[in-house]
Amino acid sequence: MLVLLPPSETKAEGGSGAPLDLDLLSHPELNPVRDGLVDALVDLAADVPASLVALGLSERQSGEVARNAELRRSPTLPALARYTGVLYDALAPGSFTRVERERAFRRLAVASALFGLLGGGDPVPAYRLSGGSALPATGPFAALWRPALEPLLAVADDFVVDLRSSPYTSFARVPGAVVVRVVTEDERGRRNAVSHFNKAHKGRLARALVRSRAEPADLRGLARVVTRAGFRLEPTGPRTADLVV
Template identity: 90%
Template sequence: MLVLLPPSETKAEGGSGAPLDLDLLSHPELNPVRGGLVDALVALAADVPASLVALGLSERQSGEVARNAELRRSPTLPALARYTGVLYDALALTSFTKAERDRAHRRLAVASALFGLLGGGDPVPAYRLSGGSALPAVGPLAALWRPALEPVLTGSDDFVVDLRSSPYNSLARVPGAVVVRVVTEDAKGRRNAVSHFNKAHKGRLAHALVKSRAEPGDLRGLVRVATKAGFRLEPTGVRAADLVV
């Protein structure tokens, strides 16, 4: 099983790992695109006003541009420790045992605007680049990533559970994945997508999928694991399910 997580705009500071080495990341076939994007982001960081515009940042966030300038020199952290925010708080990586953390590194992958697809343990620096961004030297990221990333995801032998958000769905389609939607249900059975707590519920589901020793290989198995963990996950199609909260 491979669970695709969205990244977060916020990143943990610092790290104890050596600087970025693309050859240490999963899926080395993505390295040509990764290297080009890193170069473009570092070059853009030399022009702070242009970086702020391209990245959709305010002047108060100019520190994010400084991070990008140091991309090739700053220390690294495992991907699941680098990303922060609501989903990753709910994932609660620090609560896992060593065996569970190893399982998290195997089962969880992060969709990244800069790196395409990261294994949970891949060493990455702090950076700022969103899925909806368009860099002046590159253009829209979806046009760049789709030809490289879709063959990697569609060629996987793993059962894929897609928890990505829409800006990252656009970077690569995964036709064989099970897409999970977080919804509420009213007294008449009508369902509405959850927006505010969407990330927290996805983080909790990912946590449960790591904790389980079971290895679901299809939607039925996924529902079984989720139900055992106390979730209400209901199939809504051959490759779709609603997480009812």
């Protein structure tokens, strides 16, 4: 099973790993695109005002530009430790046992504007780049990533659970994936998509999938695993399901 997660705008500080080495990341076939994007982001950081505009940041966030300038030299952390925010707080990877951490590194992958797709244990530095941005030197990310990511994910042997958010879903279509929508249900059975707590619920779902020793191979198996963990996941089509909260 492979669970696709969105990244986060916020990143943990520091790290104890060696500086960025693209050859240590999962899916080395993505390295040509990664290398070009890293160069473009580092080069852009030399112009702070232009960086703020391109990244959608305020002047108070100029420290994020300084992070980007040091992207190739700063220390790294495993991806699941680097990303922070609501989803990753709910995932709580720091509380995993050793066995669960190893399972998380195998099962969880993070969609990334800068790196395309990261394994949960891949060593990454702190940086700032969101999927909705566009670097002056590269243009929109979907046009860069789709030709590289779609062939990669099309041949994945794993059962894929897609928890990505927009715009990361535009980076690659995954025809065989199960897409999970977080919804509420009123007394008449009408369902509405959850917006504010969407990430938290997806983080809790991903945590349940990491902690389970079961290895679901289809939507029915996924529903069984999730139900045993205390969630309500209902298939709504061959490749879609609602997480009712």
